[in-house]
Amino acid sequence: AQSVTQPDIHITVSEGASLELRCNYSYGATPYLFWYVQSPGQGLQLLLKYFSGDTLVQGIKGFEAEFKRSQSSFNLRKPSVHWSDAAEYFCAVDPILTGGGNKLTFGTGTQLKVEL
Amino acid sequence: SAVISQKPSRDICQRGTSLTIQCQVDSQVTMMFWYRQQPGQSLTLIATANQGSEATYESGFVIDKFPISRPNLTFSTLTVSNMSPEDSSIYLCSIRTSGSSYNEQFFGPGTRLTVL
Numbered sequence: 001a002q003s004v005t006q007p008d009i010h011i012t013v014s015e016g017a018s019l020e021l022r023c024n025y026s027y028g029a030t031p032y033l034f035w036y037v038q039s040p041g042q043g044l045q046l047l048l049k050y051f052s053g054d055t056l057v058q059g060i061k062g063f064e065a066e067f068k069r070s071q072s073s074f075n076l077r078k079p080s081v082h083w084s085d086a087a088e089y090f091c092a093v094d095p096i097l098t099g100g101g102n103k104l105t106f107g108t109g110t111q112l113k114v115e116l
Numbered sequence: 117s118a119v120i121s122q123k124p125s126r127d128i129c130q131r132g133t134s135l136t137i138q139c140q141v142d143s144q145v146t147m148m149f150w151y152r153q154q155p156g157q158s159l160t161l162i163a164t165a166n167q168g169s170e171a172t173y174e175s176g177f178v179i180d181k182f183p184i185s186r187p188n189l190t191f192s193t194l195t196v197s198n199m200s201p202e203d204s205s206i207y208l209c210s211i212r213t214s215g216s217s218y219n220e221q222f223f224g225p226g227t228r229l230t231v232l
Contacts, residue, residue, distance in 0.1 A: 103149075106158045
């Protein structure tokens with residue numbers, strides 16, 4: 001079955017430390033891939049996206065993500081986390097190339113806590 | 117990007133009543149969607165709001181429970197009918213902008229609904 005998996009429900013890092021949030025997908029072909037962030041009481045903000053081409057994509061707020069076809073992964077990274085990065089992060093896919101009807105499917109989210 | 121607003125931002129309602137949530141966009145958009153985010157959960161697509169015709173509902177969601185209107189290309193409403201505590205969620209309006217090769221998806225700030 002087609003799915004998006006974020007294996008880490010909660011992650012805690014110290015401010016200034018590096019961060020990696022995992023995302024794996026299961027689709028017949030490579031979908032379009034996204035990372036969104038949801039700060040407390042806020043809507044979702046698009047951090048970055050991957051459609052094709054360079055497998056390392058840069059986003060806003062110093063985030064980047066790397067697409068690895070062999071692992072069906074699209075992990076989000078940041079070299080140095082700031083306290084304001086504490087939020088919930090969602091990986092999402094659009095299975096547009098597999099006839100998925102142009103609809104976003106979200107992972108279950110990873111709650112990031114930043115210790116000062 | 118387009119600016120999306122939702123009204124109300126939050127509400128507390130009694131069991132058995134209905135609430136209509138409004139979504140207003142500051143420009144015409146091709147597609148509008150409604151999502152539900154239950155407490156501690158990811159986002160689930162309720163339906164696609166079609167301009168001038170009936171909404172397209174996802175599996176598990178029905179028009180009698182979640183009637184949707186979309187009278188024009190900038191506005192949509194979602195009604196949560198005959199509410200129960202299980203309907204307590206954040207409801208998010210989402211849009212796809214037009215005019216680019218791939219229509220990215222953006223989200224409103226959400227409406228936080230609590231049903232007593």
